[in-house]
């Protein structure tokens with residue numbers, strides 16, 4: 001019988017979204033958990049039955065020697081903790097974003113090159129059913145050449161900017177304390193997959209400060225990206241404006257069709273396709289194309305997937321990560337794909353500082 005992969009976690013709060021997927025997987029067992037906050041750690045230990053609980057991450061890696069670790073700590077720990085694991089040849093599934101600076105990106109790439117372990121970034125929105133279906137339809141050519149995509153993440157998170165005691169949290173500093181697209185991957189991930197090319201250069205501008213001038217981030221920031229073949233990607237990030245959230249707004253335009261995602265709950269996702277829709281003014285529901293194009297993973301999803309967070313994304317990315325660790329397939333979001341989704345946001349922070357100047361985005365494959 002195959003030996004089970006021993007999985008450890010860092011950051012008990014977000015990790016809890018992955019516990020069930022790993023527990024349900026026949027080839028994995030959860031062996032240890034790390035969190036700086038003692039009550040959070042104890043509660044996660046109680047819920048999961050995990051006995052090996054740590055407050056020091058490296059100590060967990062060295063004592064438990066897990067096969068893989070899930071890095072689900074705040075963003076500014078992602079690169080350092082991923083590198084610490086990779087240096088020990090421990091496989092990494094890391095939350096978004098991959099890193100918070102260009103230097104960290106380079107260190108991460110170097111660590112991946114030196115390591116025998118797998119690195120994958122957990123960009124769960126790329127696994128949501130409509131996004132997976134649209135991607136399959138793009139790959140089948142029904143939209144023609146896709147030359148414009150758009151993604152919006154509108155999520156007012158001010159309740160999470162301070163603790164109950166009024167102290168600023170990591171989100172206060174790293175998400176809205178920096179101007180630019182600090183958290184772009186949920187929008188960029190699907191858009192880049194549909195566009196089929198990485199961003200070559202970006203420009204970023206914002207609305208100015210209206211809701212809460214205390215934060216460096218402008219209320220809404222727009223990241224415009226161009227690919228080498230001049231395709232256009234538009235990302236809107238807003239974590240401050242007062243409004244109901246809408247984290248999965250997407251648009252796609254190709255030479256033979258268009259896609260408009262649901263903007264308000266219940267409105268549905270819509271496509272128009274030249275080869276399928278005789279009326280040029282009539283949108284049809286995306287769901288009509290499930291029979292023909294829906295990939296296998298979404299045809300008969302298990303209850304764990306249907307109950308998982310973020311439209312099943314938190315389940316399917318775990319399945320792909322385990323498959324990659326077992327050598328069955330490459331990780332779908334490897335280090336370079338992760339940086340394709342992360343670096344435009346980092347460059348956008350310099351662009352917005354320079355009044356929206358177009359700046360090149362390096363291709364980490366060349367490093």
Ligand SMILES: NC(=O)c1ccc[n+]([C@@H]2O[C@H](COP(=O)([O-])OP(=O)(O)OC[C@H]3O[C@@H](n4cnc5c(N)ncnc54)[C@H](O)[C@@H]3O)[C@@H](O)[C@H]2O)c1
Pocket residue numbers: 010011012013014015034035036037040055057072073074075077095096097122123124169170310
């Ligand atoms: N993909 C998604 O849909 C999604 C959703 C939510 C959060 N996230 C990401 O997950 C990460 C965690 O977010 P969250 O909402 O759980 O944050 P959170 O602030 O609610 O929890 C962070 C936890 O990490 C612990 N922690 C902080 N520093 C640590 C360290 N150095 N070592 C070990 N533990 C440490 C804290 O004590 C806390 O329990 C962030 O990077 C966030 O961007 C992703």
